[in-house]
Amino acid sequence: MSTLAREDLLWRFGKAEDPEVEDRRQHILKVLLEASPQTQQELIDKGELKQARAALHRVLVHRQLTPSNDEDARIEACTDLATLERWNEQAFTAVSVSDALK
Numbered sequence: 315m316s317t318l319a320r321e322d323l324l325w326r327f328g329k330a331e332d333p334e335v336e337d338r339r340q341h342i343l344k345v346l347l348e349a350s351p352q353t354q355q356e357l358i359d360k361g362e363l364k365q366a367r368a369a370l371h372r373v374l375v376h377r378q379l380t381p382s383n384d385e386d387a388r389i390e391a392c393t394d395l396a397t398l399e400r401w402n403e404q405a406f407t408a409v410s411v412s413d414a415l416k
Contacts, residue, residue, distance in 0.1 A: 363392075363398065366398035366399060367390065367398060369402050370402045370405060370414075373402055373406060374405055374411060374414065377406075385411045385412065388415060401414055
């Protein structure tokens with residue numbers, strides 16, 4: 315897709331102030347997502363990963379455990395939901411961030 319076409323789409327389908335236009339934009343988006351289950355699943359997966367990272371950070375903050383820059387980068391780079399969930403569970407009883415990230 316050319317840059318011009320991309321800019322035109324963004325201009326036409328960007329968030330609208332008019333509620334009627336916004337409703338039509340949302341409808342088009344839903345139709346496109348229904349036509350692309352793979353993209354829909356990718357968006358769901360990204361959201362779940364983001365939520366899992368946020369939950370882990372909340373537990374660490376609550377436990378007053380501060381990740382180093384490397385540990386924080388490791389958390390942010392993790393793309394495996396099961397690993398993030400395991401780290402979250404371990405963070406409840408860990409004595410350090412490194413213990414939580416085992």
